[in-house]
Amino acid sequence: xxxxxxxxxxxxxxxxxxxxxxxxxxxxxxxxxxxxxxxxxxxxxxxxxxxxxxxxxxxxxxxxxxxxxxxxxxxxxxxxxxxxxxxxxxxxxxxxxxxxxxxxxxxxxxxxxxxxxxxxxxxxxxxxxxxxxxxxxxxxxxxxxxxxxxxxxxxxxxxxxxxxxxxxxxxxxxxxxxxxxxxxxxxxxxxxxxxxxxxxxxxxxxxxxxxxxxxxxxxxxxxxxxxxxxxxxxxxxxxxxxxxxxxxxxxxxxxxxxxxxxxxxxxxxxxxxxxxxxxxxxxxxxxxxxxxxxxxxxxxxxxxxxxxxxxxxxxxxxxx
Amino acid sequence: xxxxxxxxxxxxxxxxxxxxxxxxxxxxxxxxxxxxxxxxxxxxxxxxxxxxxxxxxxxxxxxxxxxxxxxxxxxxxxxxxxxxxxxxxxxxxxxxxxxxxxxxxxxxxxxxxxxxxxxxxxxxxxxxxxxxxxxxxxxxxxxxx
Numbered sequence: 229x230x231x232x233x234x235x236x237x238x239x240x241x242x243x244x245x246x247x248x249x250x251x252x253x254x255x256x257x258x259x260x261x262x263x264x265x266x267x268x269x270x271x272x273x274x275x276x277x278x279x280x281x282x283x284x285x286x287x288x289x290x291x292x293x294x295x296x297x298x299x300x301x302x303x304x305x306x307x308x309x310x311x312x313x314x315x316x317x318x319x320x321x322x323x324x325x326x327x328x329x330x331x332x333x334x335x336x337x338x339x340x341x342x343x344x345x346x347x348x349x350x351x352x353x354x355x356x357x358x359x360x361x362x363x364x365x366x367x368x369x370x371x372x373x374x375x376x377x378x379x380x381x382x383x384x385x386x387x388x389x390x391x392x393x394x395x396x397x398x399x400x401x402x403x404x405x406x407x408x409x410x411x412x413x414x415x416x417x418x419x420x421x422x423x424x425x426x427x428x429x430x431x432x433x434x435x436x437x438x439x440x441x442x443x444x445x446x447x448x449x450x451x452x453x454x455x456x457x458x459x460x461x462x463x464x465x466x467x468x469x470x471x472x473x474x475x476x477x478x479x480x481x482x483x484x485x486x487x488x489x490x491x492x493x494x495x496x497x498x499x500x501x502x503x504x505x506x507x508x509x510x511x512x513x514x515x516x517x518x519x520x521x522x523x524x525x526x527x528x529x530x531x532x533x534x535x536x537x538x539x540x541x542x543x544x545x546x547x548x
Numbered sequence: 549x550x551x552x553x554x555x556x557x558x559x560x561x562x563x564x565x566x567x568x569x570x571x572x573x574x575x576x577x578x579x580x581x582x583x584x585x586x587x588x589x590x591x592x593x594x595x596x597x598x599x600x601x602x603x604x605x606x607x608x609x610x611x612x613x614x615x616x617x618x619x620x621x622x623x624x625x626x627x628x629x630x631x632x633x634x635x636x637x638x639x640x641x642x643x644x645x646x647x648x649x650x651x652x653x654x655x656x657x658x659x660x661x662x663x664x665x666x667x668x669x670x671x672x673x674x675x676x677x678x679x680x681x682x683x684x685x686x687x688x689x690x691x692x693x
Binding site: 274275278283284286292302304326368371373374377378379380385393395519 | 550554555561562563565566568569570572573576578579580581584585586587590595597601687688691692693
């Protein structure tokens with residue numbers, strides 16, 4: 229009897245529960261703050277504050293300019309532009325030049341999002357698209373070893389994934405997973421503090437702001453693929469935990485792959501989408517040309533997302 | 549849709565963040581420390597990340613400055629960048645052609661000005677071999693990524 233009651237729906241008018249798209253973006257921004265504040269601003273200081281502030285403000289400005297140019301309603305209030313600016317800054321080195329930040333937010337907002345018609349219309353994650361374009365165009369600015377050369381912390385400041393790529397597993401023996409978790413590693417402003425990113429991701433998954441299926445499938449994809457490589461050749465390929473806690477993996481799993489309009493909505497497609505992202509990330513890292521394949525892997529899964537959406541539940545009842 | 553008040557708050561936020569961002573870049577430009585921490589040499593054979601501090605710090609190898617910086621020996625005037633004398637190309641391009649361009653003959657033993665890469669290779673590899681520590685093979689220092 230109870231199961232029948234579940235299907236009873238009242239007619240209009242409905243009560244709005246108050247949830248808005250801006251609320252969702254605001255909570256994703258909150259979730260990213262521990263990684264930025266403790267992992268980035270605390271570790272890298274004033275230059276990191278400059279990058280984050282410039283990135284968020286110019287992303288919102290590009291959005292405003294595009295709203296005006298395209299004669300559309302002002303959409304900066306939905307928080308999406310601010311979120312894109314914030315995530316973009318999290319992936320940059322703290323010493324990124326100002327013009328790189330402004331160019332990057334332009335690519336993310338204008339080419340990555342507004343060209344497709346604004347929020348919800350973009351085929352690719354704007355942040356991943358922007359970082360990929362910039363990384364290919366000015367790769368030296370994404371060489372964390374060269375960019376963070378003047379920082380002198382009390383831990384190994386060589387970029388872990390570069391050490392792995394160049395010297396194999398013997399080059400990463402001195403690193404520890406514990407250091408990665410507490411942010412004692414080189415990397416992007418908001419990508420180094422493992423615990424912060426995991427807590428942020430867990431909060432978003434529990435509250436339902438991101439889909440846990442995508443994040444966990446992505447991490448599982450990284451783990452399984454890295455484990456297979458490691459089993460086959462432990463001299464050249466690092467263990468899966470190294471891959472999960474270095475580079476952009478965690479921020480990719482919780483903040484990039486889960487972006488709304490570029491990710492699937494059904495259960496099986498989400499699992500395939502996430503797992504394919506993890507697989508591609510490790511493939512690019514281990515046998516590809518790039519040190520960190522996360523953003524490229526996310527673009528690839530963005531590309532297969534429309535195909536994955538074809539896998540959908542069968543409609544109930546008979547079609548006459 | 550946003551109310552006028554909400555829009556004003558957002559515009560204010562943009563201006564505030566922009567000002568803070570510009571201020572951080574303008575007022576606190578990146579400074580290269582007087583004594584380098586790490587150095588990245590970008591050369592045709594691949595980049596080399598040299599940990600200057602690890603070589604000088606007592607916690608690590610504890611080398612004296614003058615173990616590497618020479619001409620004149622034991623003199624602070626020798627504490628300059630290697631590339632200030634050792635040119636990185638075949639042509640000197642304004643840098644000294646020989647040591648005698650700057651030093652008197654009684655100050656220096658070897659008057660030939662080595663190219664920067666030859667000077668690095670001689671000095672780094674010889675020291676690593678002497679102490680049987682540190683990289684010697686090309687790919688142990690030069691990386692393509």
